[in-house]
Amino acid sequence: MQTYSLSTPGLWTGLEDWPHRACVDAVVAAMQAERYSAKSIYQFVQSARRFAAWRGETTGDAPLAYDDTDRSLAHRRATAVVPNGQRKALARLREAMVQAGVLSLPPVVSGPADDILQQFEASLVRRGYKPKSVGSYIWFARPFLQELWDGETELTAGAVLAYIERNAGQRSTTTVRIMCSRIRVLLRFLHAEGQIGADLAAAIPSARGDRSAGLPSYLAPDQVEAVLVSCDRDTVAGRRDHAVLMLLARLGLRAAEVALLTLDDVDWRAGVLRVIGKGGRVAQMPLPSDVGEALAVYIRRDRPASASRTIFHRVETPCGPFTTSTPVILIARRALRRAGVRGSVRGASHVFRHSLATHLIRSGASLNEIGQVLRHQEPDTARIYAKVDVAGLRSLSLAWPGGAR
Template identity: 25%
Template sequence: MKWQAALKDYKTYLKIERGLSENSIESYALDILKLIQYLKANNIEISPVNINTETVQRCVYETAKQLNARSQSRFISGLRSFFSYLVFEDYRETNPVDLIESPKIGRKLPDTLSEEEIDNLIKAIDLSKPEGERNRAMLETLYGCGLRVSELINLKLSDLFFEEGFIKVTGKGDKQRFVPIVNATQKYINIYIKHIRNHQKIQSGFEDTLFLNRRGRQLTRAMVFTIIKNLAKAIDLKKNVSPHTFRHSFATHLLENDADLRSIQLMLGHESITTTEIYVHLDKSHLTKVIEEFHPRNH
């Protein structure tokens, strides 16, 4: 993966998934461009996938000389966000910025929805419209199976193994995994297929695609994002919600209910458990509860 390609993908993510303004996106991009310029100036040829903490730290040290504390913090935060994106997308296993100290205290963690908030979002779907049943089935699948949005829109009818209780998911690098699917999620998918999808005119090449738009073609990532944003607006939800929020919530709720990290890793399709551990940081109170309940020194 080359730097410019990674930066382009990252900017698309900031626009579509995070819903940031053009000014904010360019501000984030500027931080990455500073790192790229540093590498060029020092004749360092290394990809965003392989760059290590030491190299990033040298860049931060050299660049920080020209910045005040607030700007230093902003620069480090921008780099951390970029590499966090690469980790979440499974291009990297670790974030090289995590061990770099910043003047800023703490960092913004991704928003997670409560079970009640997820219920309210789904209840806000207008089921009187044909796309209502599709949208309900999609959100139930996003949350119930912890899918990436790209995995959701690429689901096929031939990927559904309801009798066995699984769906086949094609993730990053075309790697496939089987994810358990509960009866409630199966029910909503079946309702959508029987009452909506079976009556659609389906375009050539999309006969096996599960979730279709009104033109009988595959949905786009942007469309799923827009659907969720509109539902959040309808219930006046003040959190920054995207398709990935459902994936975060899936992992966090499993963790809160004492699922082990290795099982969550397998369901999310993470190459490394290091990636899955990012989700642990979302709920420190759960870790405290585990120590209090299970550590022998606490009894």
Template identity: 30%
Template sequence: MEGLNKVFTSELQTYVSELKEVMFQKGYSDCQVQTYNKTWQSILSYASVQPNQEFTEGFRQQFLQDVCAEALEKRDSMYRITRAVNMLSDFTQFHVIFRQYCTPSTDFSEELHDLFSEFLKAEEHRHFSESTMKQLRGRLMRFHDYLYDIGIRDFKSVTGSIINTYILSLARYSTTYVSESLREIRRLLTFGYENGFIDTPLSDFIPHVKNIRQQKIPSTFTDTEIEKILNSVDRSNPIGKRNYAIFLIAARLGIRSSDIRTLTFSNINWDDKLISFCQQKTGHALSLPLPDDVGWAIIDYLKNGRPETNVKNIFVSHMYPYGELHSLGNVIPRQMRTAGINTPANKRTGMHAFRHGLATRMLENDVSLPVISQTLGHADISSTEVYLRISIKQLALCGLEVDL
């Protein structure tokens, strides 16, 4: 398989101009193009002092760290900036614009429609859920866009080299996404060959990528970092009281952010000091003891911080009309900055790091995996075993003596 092309920062102006032209041809609005162009102009300005640098992933991450670190703390800005960077990266390497979203109304091109649509009909007989079929369609649409943008109008024109280049375009995605995408493309190409859409068995060019569950080591906060974050919260204002209680719940109990956001008054039994709820991710019920400091932080928020609203959730948005709290995505990066905790621009650390930190501390204190699994509400103990990778103490127990 051939590698990626070398692109230097001195060439970026030409690529940006071509990219904008192609976007207009594809029907992007002037407003959309100008939104992304703001980031591209920042890249060009950053690159002007390093004209002979290679436009690599390392260069792009350094740009994000040096120029966009503060903007990346805001979820909307993060998506817009990273989308612009990825678009330019894809265009320099593949001359393709991969769409960000695939709606039900998004259809395959007339020339390539038959194979994709017939394959999807065949997949429906495997009785996948609606969400699984939606994900499958999105992965196939990405492959379709690549083929169409490089000029393919007939599957019989597809070669092994074209497929290899497409596989390279998946490099920045997770092992899970790559594994599932390649599996479905392999099935698509096999279906196409068996049904006369393709003359050669192109599926032979698709490698088998094993999706090792929980392959990535999770992000985690140390005890010191947790205390820094908690101590940095300004608890003299309503939002600070809310965030402090949320952080404390995540740090002390390891509850997922999706469950924290949807906690209601009925989930807390103050007499028995219990917090009980049904987990959104697994659908399983979970009941945990409510520590005193967590309870008092919640009470402080309810009495002195929570705005008057009919919303049943404990934690609410502090923007009128004070509805449900839909996301906590940008809260942690901002608080980490306030606490003086630095993290690489390409490493997203969120509420999950509290949860992972709790699991690691329990492991370090010799708490058994079944107990940790029960505390975190894991449906499968294999989900808990990943924390062995970040527990130095437990890893040491796995060491073997070497005969000298």
């Protein structure tokens, strides 16, 4: 059985005096810190050695070029099979060389659309938009400008409407509504900056969907408990997932709020959790004993040593901290599947928030109290949960004419 040791004879051949050996060492150190397997690190060094040898044979002492790694892969493909993982390994090496300043990024060729996008992004930042929101605006603005904007031809209402119609067909109502709102803001920006003569925002039709039109998805209390029990707490991943799900189910936190919790957000003595919600709003929430116990077990037993203060980390390599809501959503989705929850449950992580609100209103809590627990900014946001209080609604119903008295 092959062993993967960095001291294996011949592994570093050709790298000892390579001018960029420090970059290889930096990647190895980073992979070790992120708990990559010995095999993965060994294969990275092999790939770096092959790249150094190719450079020596084909370009000699010529300065490094950004596409050298791509050219070496193309050469390898033409002469032999590319080993699994070599593309990723060379991408790591190239990134390290860029960070070390020995390799420059290729110049960006920008056109009219790129220039406007930069100005639009700067405008959003100045107005206080959060990075995630800015990214959403740019995501929808980029294809719109690339298709319709050349810096000279005047935009028309017809062209804008045709673009919306072409791109709305295969998207959900929610996505179309977001796309329309983002492009309206872009069009107002273009008009304010004098790039277009008329404010074309009104040319975009409303794609409104009444969020209170349907019933919220929710789980029954026994389903919530089944999801929590489904976590295998004999494993690192199971204990982490259990702590994540407890925060979702018991406190009704949003996925991003759970993902970005830090060690500094927990006041163990006071039994209080600080939550940074939408718009950067900070709230103090009581920390139930069972939630605190789940958090403490994970932090003490399983959380990897890390320079980051973020509580939750990946279990598989790279063992870095959560940076977005995606890992929390995936944890919730897997847990629902394990517990056998099927049907029309939408929003894998958000369904726990809806379930908590539903349980509260059926237990007699007022809409105002629910809004406080869920930290709604608008008081009317909690109105949707009134529709799941079937007993309360039945008491308000009128008797059917001619029916039982």
